[in-house]
Amino acid sequence: MKPLPRLLYWSMVPLLWVAVLASAAGAIYCKHRARELFVDLEHLNSGRDELEAEWGRLQLEQSAWSTYSYVENVADARLHMRIPASTDVEMPPP
Numbered sequence: 118m119k120p121l122p123r124l125l126y127w128s129m130v131p132l133l134w135v136a137v138l139a140s141a142a143g144a145i146y147c148k149h150r151a152r153e154l155f156v157d158l159e160h161l162n163s164g165r166d167e168l169e170a171e172w173g174r175l176q177l178e179q180s181a182w183s184t185y186s187y188v189e190n191v192a193d194a195r196l197h198m199r200i201p202a203s204t205d206v207e208m209p210p211p
Contacts, residue, residue, distance in 0.1 A: 181187065192198040
């Protein structure tokens with residue numbers, strides 16, 4: 118096997134330096150992009166947490182509005198509905 122000429126070695130050194138610098142620049146860019154994406158992810162997680170808290174409040178409000186006592190109070194106050202007396206209730210024969 119024949120050794121490569123010196124000129125070929127010296128011409129490869131700048132090419133290798135360029136390759137090393139390009140690789141370093143690529144690694145720096147990837148790290149920077151990963152940090153940007155992580156910040157975006159944290160903002161989205163924060164928004165999700167706020168929406169989950171609001172959802173919990175809405176579910177609590179819905180359960181309060183659908184309780185039997187609330188429905189009975191609304192029926193009595195707004196619609197003037199009353200529970201019929203037992204003498205007014207008729208049961209059909211089976």
